[in-house]
Amino acid sequence: MPAQTIVNTTKEGGCYCGAIRYAVSKPPLVKGQCHCRACQRYAGGAPQFFLLxxxxxxxxTKGSPAEYARPDLPNAVTRYFCPTCGTSLVTRRQDNPAVVVKVGTLDDPSRFTPxxxxxxxxxxxxxxxxxxxxIFEDLPTG
Ligand SMILES: [Zn+2]
Ligand SMILES: [Zn+2]
Structure with a gap:
């Protein structure tokens, strides 16, 4: 194996009330912001900032998130949120195994740049x- 610099990249986060916690132990594949209408609904009108x-x-790492996927959409994402306080934490797509983590739920979102x-x-x-x-007008594929 080639020599590597070992960096502790683990980031932790959770919901507003603290019932649900998670850890991210790999560097993100993508750091971005999504301007779609669904994200606007979840983010008070703003884009949602995310790590893929x-x-x-x-x-x-703590608690069990609730899940929701719209039954009327053929490729609906599954949204994971705290059943107590309602914080939206994570989204997963049907066509991509990667996990979309909402930046605002990180314990330290201050170093994020899309x-x-x-x-x-x-x-x-x-x-x-x-x-x-x-800038992509749509959802980029691949
Ligand atoms: Zn909560
Ligand atoms: Zn979106």
């Missing part, structure tokens, strides 16, 4: 995108 984490790098904006075609006039990051 490989599935082996995500673990629930490098991609997705679903920007649904952005509202008051949304902002940092200079120089990639």
């Amino acid at each position: 984490v490989p599935p082996e790098g995500f673990d629930w 490098h991609v904006a997705i679903c920007h075609g649904e952005a509202l006039a008051f949304h902002t995108v940092p200079d120089g990051i990639a």
Whole structure:
């Protein structure tokens, strides 16, 4: 094995009331912001900021989140949230095993910087995108 720099990348987070906790132990594949209407509903009108984490790098460490997927949508994502306080923590897509972690639920979200904006075609006039990051009008595939 080639020599590597070992860095402790584990990040922890949880919901507003503390009943649900998780750990992220792998570096994110994507760091982004999503402007879609569903994210706006969950985020008070703002885009949602997220880490896309490989599935082996995500673990629930306390409590059991509730799940919801819209039955009327053919490719509905599954949303994981605290059944007590309602905080939206994680989303998983049917076509991608990676875990979408909501940045605001990290214990320390202060070092996050997005490098991609997705679903920007649904952005509202008051949304902002940092200079120089990639913008996709839709959900990029692959
Ligand atoms: Zn909670
Ligand atoms: Zn979205």
